[in-house]
Amino acid sequence: MSTPLIPQLLDSGLAAIQLASGDGVKLRITHIALGDAGYTPTAGQTSLQHEIVRYPIADGKSVGPRQLHLTALADDSAEFWVREVGFVLENGSFLAVWSSPSRALAYKQAGLELLLAYDLTLAGVPPDSVVVQSTGAGLSLHLAEELASLAASAVAGMQVDLQQDAQLAHYGQELSVVRTHLEELNQRAMRSEIDHGSRLARAEEAQRQHGNQLLALAESDRQTSQRLDALASQQTSEHANLLALHAANSAAIVDLQNHYLKGVTA
Numbered sequence: 001m002s003t004p005l006i007p008q009l010l011d012s013g014l015a016a017i018q019l020a021s022g023d024g025v026k027l028r029i030t031h032i033a034l035g036d037a038g039y040t041p042t043a044g045q046t047s048l049q050h051e052i053v054r055y056p057i058a059d060g061k062s063v064g065p066r067q068l069h070l071t072a073l074a075d076d077s078a079e080f081w082v083r084e085v086g087f088v089l090e091n092g093s094f095l096a097v098w099s100s101p102s103r104a105l106a107y108k109q110a111g112l113e114l115l116l117a118y119d120l121t122l123a124g125v126p127p128d129s130v131v132v133q134s135t136g137a138g139l140s141l142h143l144a145e146e147l148a149s150l151a152a153s154a155v156a157g158m159q160v161d162l163q164q165d166a167q168l169a170h171y172g173q174e175l176s177v178v179r180t181h182l183e184e185l186n187q188r189a190m191r192s193e194i195d196h197g198s199r200l201a202r203a204e205e206a207q208r209q210h211g212n213q214l215l216a217l218a219e220s221d222r223q224t225s226q227r228l229d230a231l232a233s234q235q236t237s238e239h240a241n242l243l244a245l246h247a248a249n250s251a252a253i254v255d256l257q258n259h260y261l262k263g264v265t266a
Contacts, residue, residue: 008097014125017126070117
């Protein structure tokens with residue numbers, strides 16, 4: 001299907017129309033110029049902002065007082081997104097320009113024929129003041145419609161692919177952020193585990209030292225008990241010796257007393 005365009009009519013185009021109308025001559029559009037700059041056209045510009053290719057009009061006709069249907073065949077090696085279209089008069093000046101800052105019109109692929117089919121509406125000009133000069137290539141309008149439809153479908157598919165690529169890139173960025181967050185969490189967990197292991201090792205060392213201290217205290221207590229037992233045994237032995245000595249002394253005193261009494265009575 002054809003792409004309907006309402007381009008910006010240029011001041012130079014209006015001047016050419018006025019001059020031709022005064023002379024009773026109709027202006028002829030001979031070429032379509034394509035570029036890849038996206039913007040809002042102004043009446044004061046005289047050409048495309050970044051023209052890449054220019055094709056002669058292969059076929060066309062008037063479908064209304066101010067509406068033209070025209071086709072051109074793009075079959076060279078240029079490859080780019082079509083974002084601006086210019087309609088060139090036979091003297092080389094531009095009649096009108098279409099462009100959009102937000103969308104592409106088509107994709108021109110190298111090595112693949114692209115049939116350009118446009119319905120051009122020229123508002124604000126005298127009726128039938130502009131006609132189409134074709135090369136007589138004999139492109140049928142029916143075939144042009146079918147090829148243009150295929151081209152539009154291909155462009156739509158390319159745009160879907162680009163949108164999917166953009167979504168995949170966005171998901172890839174989100175996945176990268178998630179992976180970075182997971183790595184940070186993993187590092188934090190590892191540091192926490194290391195800190196926990198260090199604290200556990202310190203606690204085990206403190207427990208071991210405390211156990212050693214308890215063992216040392218128990219050994220000291222055992223040795224103290226042994227010394228106390230030895231002292232008690234020594235005291236018991238000394239006490240028995242003292243009792244024996246006391247008993248011996250008492251017996252000696254008794255013997256002395258008896259011996260003394262015997263001496264007195266004698």
